[in-house]
Ligand SMILES: *[C@@H]1O[C@H](CO)[C@@H](O)[C@H](O)[C@H]1NC(C)=O
């Protein structure tokens with residue numbers, strides 16, 4: 016560790032420099048305009064604490080193909096952004112970079128997304144938790160510090176959203192998102208189910224499923240996969256693997272002793288070291304020569320006074336792609352597991368979709384499988400033995416789908432951590448087929464087990 020301090024100092028200095036040069040944002044996008052047809056159907060605030068005024072900002076797009084004839088069965092997808100390079104990131108970024116009907120190009124104009132997720136479903140973005148994006152935290156003390164508090168606020172926000180329109184009441188709700196939202200999604204799903212047991216049918220939320228992309232769910236288990244995964248991809252050698260294994264072990268010890276703050280630091284050391292060793296531009300996608308390019312475009316666009324006015328946001332609010340204040344508030348939460356909440360959802364037959372971009376080295380395929388294998392769920396063995404089917408879109412290889420009972424797992428080809436931005440169309444096909452239980456997600460999958468053999472222990 017001592018050995019690495021100068022490196023980390025450098026990284027820190029670089030990060031600070033980057034921050035201070037990126038921060039002052041004279042919104043130069045004076046010419047930026049918002050095409051009328053791109054406007055969300057609804058946007059504004061859902062107050063989560065009427066005493067203090069803290070509120071979650073939302074943007075809602077109705078199902079495009081069905082407008083204006085929405086049926087009472089048309090699902091509503093809710094997207095929660097988690098992290099990415101940092102924690103406490105705004106869902107509005109996913110709106111304009113990944114799954115919304117209109118996405119930003121590099122010269123800050125909106126163009127139609129080739130694979131919007133609101134094609135046949137309503138799509139709701141919530142800047143969560145309070146303090147992220149355009150959401151308002153009346154005081155830093157009110158920003159949630161654990162998943163139960165995150166869920167409490169989300170629950171209030173979702174209830175208030177549903178109350179905005181009589182037709183929302185019966186529509187099935189799917190909670191989706193990625194990265195650190197692997198904590199938020201199970202937490203709100205779990206909270207809704209628990210809450211529903213005390214409520215009359217009339218006031219229950221109609222939770223139908225959760226979709227979790229490239230996520231942190233059980234950080235202790237996932238942590239242990241970085242070294243072996245990078246080694247098997249020929250990105251590090253044995254000596255480097257041993258060093259990383261040691262760093263991983265240190266982080267694990269912090270978890271075991273309940274030193275949550277230090278556990279988060281220790282995980283960051285693992286990720287920084289891996290980045291340094293491999294020389295990769297980003298762990299979010301090992302194919303990339305430069306990192307994902309969205310921060311500055313979304314930042315500039317949403318800090319434009321005109322755009323804020325159109326979206327119903329007070330122009331004095333500064334939009335940040337990721338909030339350091341929120342990341343700090345949740346620092347002791349980062350390394351805590353929510354696997355038991357996913358187990359609960361699967362047990363209760365809420366549909367659960369896990370998906371990972373094949374090239375993500377942060378919370379990718381191997382990392383996800385590691386915690387799935389540890390699930391306490393009576394259907395687990397059947398799931399692990401279920402055939403992994405080849406998934407094609409328009410005849411082209413798109414990935415692999417494995418499904419049993421209420422759990423599905425998808426590996427998405429040619430994608431990194433931010434799957435929908437790498438595969439707009441295929442991710443749309445995936446989410447639609449999964450929600451509607453068609454194609455590879457139809458019914459119970461073929462129970463003939465064809466790949467029931469042991470893999471060598473070091474490979475995956
Ligand atoms: C609501 O805000 C008040 C005043 O800041 C605070 O005391 C209270 O804890 C908050 N409640 C929740 C549920 O966040």
Ligand SMILES: *[C@@H]1O[C@H](CO)[C@@H](O)[C@H](O)[C@H]1NC(C)=O
Pocket residue numbers: 120121122124
């Ligand atoms: C920038 O906008 C122009 C139209 O104003 C468009 O032709 C061009 O392709 C855009 N550039 C990028 C990188 O999207």
Ligand SMILES: *[C@@H]1O[C@H](CO)[C@@H](O)[C@H](O)[C@H]1NC(C)=O
Pocket residue numbers: 216
């Ligand atoms: C409440 O829901 C349950 C199961 O979904 C159903 O069996 C029951 O008939 C419903 N009760 C009313 C009053 O709608």
Ligand SMILES: *[C@@H]1O[C@H](CO)[C@@H](O)[C@H](O)[C@H]1NC(C)=O
Pocket residue numbers: 329330331
């Ligand atoms: C915007 O926020 C500022 C500072 O909180 C407040 O003084 C002002 O009244 C707000 N403007 C509107 C239109 O809500």
